[in-house]
Amino acid sequence: MARQKTKTRKTKTDPNAMWGGRYSLGPAAIMERINASIDFDRRLYAQDIQGSMAHADMLVAQGILTAKDGRDIRRGLRQIRAEIEGGKFKFSTRLEDIHFNVEARLTALIGPAGGRLHTARSRNDQVALDVRLWARDAIDRLDAMLQDLQAALIDRAEEYAATIMPGFTHLQTAQPITFGHHLLAYVEMVGRDRGRLGDCRARMNESPLGAAALAGSPHPIDPRKTAKALGFDRPMANSLDAVSDRDYVVEFLAAASLCAVHLSRLAEEIVIWCSAPFRFIALSDAFTTGSSIMPQKRNPDAAELVRGKVGRIVGAFVALCTIMKGLPLTYGKDMQEDKEPLFDATDALELCVAAMAGMMRDLEANPERMRAVAAADYSVATDLADWLVRELGLPFRQAHHVTGTLVARAAAKGVDLDKLSLGEMQAVEPRITRAVYRVLTVEASVAARRSLGGTAPANVARAVKEARRRFLGRGR
Ligand code: ARG
Numbered sequence: 001m002a003r004q005k006t007k008t009r010k011t012k013t014d015p016n017a018m019w020g021g022r023y024s025l026g027p028a029a030i031m032e033r034i035n036a037s038i039d040f041d042r043r044l045y046a047q048d049i050q051g052s053m054a055h056a057d058m059l060v061a062q063g064i065l066t067a068k069d070g071r072d073i074r075r076g077l078r079q080i081r082a083e084i085e086g087g088k089f090k091f092s093t094r095l096e097d098i099h100f101n102v103e104a105r106l107t108a109l110i111g112p113a114g115g116r117l118h119t120a121r122s123r124n125d126q127v128a129l130d131v132r133l134w135a136r137d138a139i140d141r142l143d144a145m146l147q148d149l150q151a152a153l154i155d156r157a158e159e160y161a162a163t164i165m166p167g168f169t170h171l172q173t174a175q176p177i178t179f180g181h182h183l184l185a186y187v188e189m190v191g192r193d194r195g196r197l198g199d200c201r202a203r204m205n206e207s208p209l210g211a212a213a214l215a216g217s218p219h220p221i222d223p224r225k226t227a228k229a230l231g232f233d234r235p236m237a238n239s240l241d242a243v244s245d246r247d248y249v250v251e252f253l254a255a256a257s258l259c260a261v262h263l264s265r266l267a268e269e270i271v272i273w274c275s276a277p278f279r280f281i282a283l284s285d286a287f288t289t290g291s292s293i294m295p296q297k298r299n300p301d302a303a304e305l306v307r308g309k310v311g312r313i314v315g316a317f318v319a320l321c322t323i324m325k326g327l328p329l330t331y332g333k334d335m336q337e338d339k340e341p342l343f344d345a346t347d348a349l350e351l352c353v354a355a356m357a358g359m360m361r362d363l364e365a366n367p368e369r370m371r372a373v374a375a376a377d378y379s380v381a382t383d384l385a386d387w388l389v390r391e392l393g394l395p396f397r398q399a400h401h402v403t404g405t406l407v408a409r410a411a412a413k414g415v416d417l418d419k420l421s422l423g424e425m426q427a428v429e430p431r432i433t434r435a436v437y438r439v440l441t442v443e444a445s446v447a448a449r450r451s452l453g454g455t456a457p458a459n460v461a462r463a464v465k466e467a468r469r470r471f472l473g474r475g476r
Contacts, residue, residue, distance in 0.1 A: 018100045037336050038091050041098045043343055045084050047133035048098050049077045051126065054229040055209060056117055062220050064120065069113040076110040077102070097336075098130070099123045120221045122213035124243040124331040129209050131338065133230065135252050138346045139201045145353045146194050146259070150187050150471045152360040157183040158464045162457035164442050165280060165370040166379060173377040176442040179365055180460040187467050189262045194471075196255035204248030207232040211242035214330040244330035246320065249338050253317035256349050260313040263352050267306035270359060274300045280370050281363045287355075302355045309348045316341035375442045378407050378417060383439045383448065392431050402429045416440075 013026025020026075027035065053074055060070035080102055083089040095101045100123075107114030160179035167177035207230060210216065210223030216239040223235035236242040273280035274288075283300055291297035319341040323334050381403050388399035405428050410417050418440040425432045438444060450456040 013094075016094070016096075017104065018095065032093060035096060035333075036093045037097045037339065038093055038095065038101055040340050040343065041127075041130075041336075042084075042091055042101075044098050044127075044130040044134055044339075045102070046081065047130040047137070048102055048126070049081050050133060051129045051209065051226075051230065052102070052117060053077055054226045055121055057229060058222055058225040059117075059119060061225060062222055064219055064221070065113075065116055069116055072110040072113045073106065073117050076106045076114060079109060080105050097123070097127075099126050120212060120217040120219040121209070122211075122243070124213050125208045125211040127335075128211075128243055128245070129207065129230075131246075131342070132204055132208065132248060135248055135342065136201060136204065136231075139197045139252065142256075142259075142346075142349065142353065143194055143197055145350060145357070146190050146197075147471065149353055149357040149360065150190050150467070152357045153183045153187045153190070154464055154467050154472070156360055156363070157181075157187070157460060157467075160365055160367075161460040161464065163365055163367045163370060164374045164446055166374040166377075167455070173373070173379050175382055176374040176379050176445045177455040178446055178457055178460050179367075179370065180457070180464070181455040183360075184460065184463050184467060186262070186266055187471065190259075191471055193255065193259035193262060196258065197252070200248060200251040200255050203251065205231075205233045206236045207234070208236050208242035208245070210235055211239035214240055214243050240330045244327070244332075244335075246324055246335060246338055249342050250317070250320045250324065253313070253320055253342065253345055256345050257310075257314045257317045260310040260349055260352060263356055264307045264310040266356060267303040270303040270363070271300050271307070274298075274303075278369075278373075279366055280373075281365050283359060284362050284364075287359050287362045302359055306352045306355055309352050313345045313348055316345035371442060375416070378410070380417060380440050380442065380445050381407050383445045384417060384436065386448075387436055387439045388429065388432075391433075391435070392429070394429075 014020070015023035015026055056065065056070050056073040056077075059065040060067055065073075080089065083105075089101075089105070091101055092104075095104050103114060103118060106117065157180035160183065163179040164176050165179045165182065166173045167175050167182070207223065207227035209226040209230075210221050227233070227235045236245075270281070270283070272278055274283060283298070283303075287300070287302050288298040289301045291299065320338060323337050327334055384406065385396065385399040385403040388394045388402055389396050392399075394402065406417060406420060406425060409424060409428070410420050413420075418437055422432070422434055425436065439448070446455050446457065448456070450459055453459075
């Protein structure tokens with residue numbers, strides 16, 4: 001196999017303007033390519049500018065920079081933000097990353113004051129700050145989106161509070177439940193996801209600024225000022241930890257992974273419920289796609305993609321753990337690899353949450369079909385056993401046995417339990433009375449399950465109100 005020739009340019013370029021003082025040669029082309037992060041870390045521009053403004057203000061307040069420098073820096077940074085948002089900014093790979101791109105442009109705009117902005121700061125605390133701010137923003141966005149998903153689930157749970165469906169264990173018919181109760185289970189799961197993201201946010205909310213390269217700064221800086229200005233609870237206590245910590249990315253991705261796992265379970269249920277053998281729900285044209293060959297098809301692609309995207313989100317979590325594993329303190333360039341998984345997982349999760357909220361609002365249940373399936377396969381057998389316990393005082397184990405025998409007899413005749421005659425029942429347990437038939441309907445079965453957290457329609461109606469209060473902060 002012919003060996004590909006890699007270009008290893010050595011002499012054609014000048015040293016890097018930002019750090020090339022001791023250099024006489026520019027980087028090899030491949031060095032520039034592996035080193036540069038600007039293609040992806042440009043997404044941090046707003047956080048980078050926000051952090052630089054807070055840093056400049058602090059430098060001015062501490063008498064390290066003049067007020068005029070501070071004003072020029074702010075003006076220049078505002079212009080850079082406008083240029084980036086207007087698509088006019090020229091990003092340069094030679095300048096490696098967002099930090100150098102912004103600083104170089106700032107100096108071009110305002111002169112030497114641009115170079116003074118980096119006093120008492122390193123890209124190490126700068127990037128730690130930018131990623132932290134970005135992740136914090138992502139958490140806040142996701143929290144609002146997850147709350148919206150909860151709102152959609154709660155609304156549909158209210159609508160379907162008394163709609164009977166089969167509850168499954170092992171995906172085999174177990175006992176009748178209500179569709180509203182099923183949807184509220186996801187409201188709880190999403191509530192824990194929001195809680196985990198909130199925990200992560202609370203723990204990450206410390207500012208790394210002031211750590212500089214790793215050891216802190218000899219300038220009379222005030223890290224408390226920058227921390228406060230940027231909405232952090234406090235500065236980080238240890239400068240080495242400040243520049244080398246990426247726990248918040250790992251924690252965020254762990255919380256995102258579990259959230260994605262939850263969404264994938266609901267997505268899988270949607271796929272199952274939509275399928276022809278089930279027909280429990282239907283999604284409209286808005287959330288399905290057709291087949292290029294089979295004209296009758298309506299495929300639940302959005303649900304399938306929510307189910308599938310969990311792969312890249314969990315992958316991002318594994319990537320971060322693997323990047324950080326074994327890294328000696330403090331900063332290592334390895335950590336530049338944190339951004340793409342973080343951005344990709346966040347984008348994917350936001351899409352999944354929004355698509356799921358859309359599907360929840362879009363779906364229409366088929367109550368007749370759900371009830372028919374719920375009533376089949378002896379789903380009220382437990383109700384019969386419970387009746388034997390309650391009314392005849394049988395030990396549950398014996399009631400289970402009696403019921404099992406009755407199920408076998410009904411199955412042999414090919415009928416439901418309530419189609420066995422009283423005589424046939426009494427042949428197995430002589431003390432059974434006609435009253436037993438009252439518990440052998442799916443309606444009676446769900447209505448009876450009023451224990452705390454149970455599926456009874458009355459419970460669901462109450463749980464809907466509670467969920468609105470707990471998660472949406474409204475109504476009683
Ligand atoms: N682009 C770098 C990153 O994303 C910024 C920090 C670089 N620091 C350094 N000392 N080379 O991690």
